[in-house]
Amino acid sequence: MTELLLIIVATVLVNNLVLVSFLGLCPFMGVTRSPEGATGMALATGFVLTLSSAVGYLLYTWVLVPLSLEFLRTLVFILVIAGLVQLTELTVRATSPLLYRVLGLYLPLITSNCLVLGVALLNLTAADSFVQSVVFGAGAAAGFALVMVLFAGLRQRLEGEQVPVPFRGAALAMITAGLMSMAFMGFIGLVPT
Amino acid sequence: MTLAWAVMVLGGIALALGVGLAIAARRLRGSDDDLVERIDALLPQTQCAQCGYPGCRPYAAAIAADEAPVNLCPPGGQYTADRLARLLGREPEPLDPSRPAPVPPQVAVIDETRCIGCHLCVQACPVDAIVGSHQMMHTVIASECTGCELCLPPCPVDCIALVATPARAQPRTARPVRAVATEALQ
Structure with a gap:
């Protein structure tokens, strides 16, 4: 139990995949203009993340390792992620057409989000059991959601500020992201390694 | 031998995903959206909110979800109410009397x-x-x-x-x- 809690704290705060490992920067910069879009994207990506790390772990342990096909893991994970993203897209379109319109192109782009593949691959070394791998995926999803929502809030606040011309737009977003990343460095030491 | 297994594993996963997605696509079809578009096209697009919804499209969404009758649009008048009823296969109804009376053009x-x-x-x-x-x-x-x-x-x-x-x-x-x-x- 303590171990699972440690995994969650580690993935959400200490080794936050966006701010510390710099994975998944495309949606982090792309869909954080409004908190609604960021929340929807975080939920959709979180769904794919949790499921893909669970399915990926099962396939790796029960199919690839017994057949000594470990070298196929990247290919298999990409296949699984692509299928899950399609499923998510169908679900979002059926349940919330408005969100579908807000997310637009970024929804199918979850497939190429390195965060998802990265978590599935990191999972193999970080998790020893099925439960741990699911918690690892969910923790990564929660960390991603936290950062997305925080960043969207910051950007919305900055929108109303008088920013010098050279810093407007992407430049300010990059600086904000860098400052956030430095702030998250403060969590190192929270979990004993 | 390894090659055969590799092909079978990848093919099997792809096949399973394909079948799963086909089933999901059939279950979760977003046909509602299409209907909303067609209802929205019949509304006068005045965005006057006299129907009690913030604009024409939200009203169209409410009609599509069976949450609102078709006779709430004063600018559209009886003409729009009749056309909406025909599109949805419902009985034509007179305009809702509690709304502002339809003004002459x-x-x-x-x-x-x-x-x-x-x-x-x-x-x-x-x-x-x-x-x-x-x-x-x-x-x-x-x-x-x-x-x-x-x-x-x-x-x-x-x-x-x-x-x-x-x-x-x-x-x-x-x-x-x-x-x-x-x-x-x-």
């Missing part, structure tokens, strides 16, 4: 001698039927005006009046900008 007219060029009515107009720039006299394009009365409240000098137009038998519906532009160019 009317257009807004600006008394140009009193207009101060404040531009407020231009921003209020949902169909871009008012032309004129800041500090200049404004006027209404009668053929585009839907008579929705939304330009009346913002006018600070009350220089806009609505006059009945006997010519039109059916309410105008807003047309796409492209259609209007092509027509004007020809």
Whole structure:
């Protein structure tokens, strides 16, 4: 139990995949203009993340390792992620057409989000059991959601500020992201390694 | 041997995903959206909110979800209510009497001698039927005006009046900008 809690704290705060490992920067910069879009994207990506790390772990342990096909893991994970993203897209379109319109192109782009593949691959070394791998995926999803929502809030606040011309737009977003990343460095030491 | 297993594993996973997605696609079809578009196309696009919804599209969504009757649109009048009923295969109903009575076809007219060029009515107009720039006299394009009365409240000098137009038998519906532009160019 303590171990699972440690995994969650580690993935959400200490080794936050966006701010510390710099994975998944495309949606982090792309869909954080409004908190609604960021929340929807975080939920959709979180769904794919949790499921893909669970399915990926099962396939790796029960199919690839017994057949000594470990070298196929990247290919298999990409296949699984692509299928899950399609499923998510169908679900979002059926349940919330408005969100579908807000997310637009970024929804199918979850497939190429390195965060998802990265978590599935990191999972193999970080998790020893099925439960741990699911918690690892969910923790990564929660960390991603936290950062997305925080960043969207910051950007919305900055929108109303008088920013010098050279810093407007992407430049300010990059600086904000860098400052956030430095702030998250403060969590190192929270979990004993 | 390894190669055969590799092909079988990848093929099997792909096949399972394909079948799963096909089933999911059939279960979760988003046909609602399509219906909303078709209902929205029949509404007058005045965005006047007299139906109790924030605009025409939310009202269309409510009709599509079976949450609202089709007879709540005063600018559209009986004509729109009948067309909506026909589209949805429902019984035609008279207009809801609790809504403002359907006014006879009317257009807004600006008394140009009193207009101060404040531009407020231009921003209020949902169909871009008012032309004129800041500090200049404004006027209404009668053929585009839907008579929705939304330009009346913002006018600070009350220089806009609505006059009945006997010519039109059916309410105008807003047309796409492209259609209007092509027509004007020809």
